[in-house]
Amino acid sequence: METKEAIQNGEDKLDVLFRMQAGLDSYIREKRNLDYTKGEWVCKKALALMVELGEVVDEAKYKWWKNATEIDDAKLKEEIVDVLHFFLGMCIDSGMTSDELFDIYIKKNKENYDRQNGLSSKKGYEVK
Numbered sequence: 001m002e003t004k005e006a007i008q009n010g011e012d013k014l015d016v017l018f019r020m021q022a023g024l025d026s027y028i029r030e031k032r033n034l035d036y037t038k039g040e041w042v043c044k045k046a047l048a049l050m051v052e053l054g055e056v057v058d059e060a061k062y063k064w065w066k067n068a069t070e071i072d073d074a075k076l077k078e079e080i081v082d083v084l085h086f087f088l089g090m091c092i093d094s095g096m097t098s099d100e101l102f103d104i105y106i107k108k109n110k111e112n113y114d115r116q117n118g119l120s121s122k123k124g125y126e127v128k
Contacts, residue, residue, distance in 0.1 A: 014098040021088040041093040049086035055079045 006016050028034070036044065059076040061069060091101055111120060118126030 012098065014102065017084075017088060018092060018098040021085060022092050024085075025089050025092065038093055038095070042090050045086045045090045045093060049083055049090065052079060052082040052086060056083060 003016055003020070007013060056076065056079045059072065059079050061071055091098075096104075111122075114120040115122055115125035116127060
């Protein structure tokens with residue numbers, strides 16, 4: 001199903017992204033004849049994600065010791081999407097579904113609020 005058509009038919013956007021990433025990863029694996037274990041794939045994608053994060057930082061002009069230049073918003077956003085590609089790939093390679101990602105995120109988000117408010121069993125986060 002075409003991407004825009006899937007969205008118009010009510011398919012969840014995160015489901016679409018997961019499906020698209022799984023397709024791309026499968027295509028690359030087949031085209032390049034790649035065969036790694038789950039752990040190897042997750043590690044490779046984590047490393048690639050870190051490299052892409054470095055490119056985000058570069059595009060965000062982090063070098064305070066250089067003359068300031070304007071951020072190219074389009075390039076910055078493209079690098080952020082590159083990070084998303086590898087993040088989604090790690091999710092898929094680890095066996096996580098879009099529903100699991102959503103559910104785990106919701107739970108962790110609540111925990112992070114609880115930590116900030118001193119309501120968590122994990123101490124040391126609350127604002128004093």
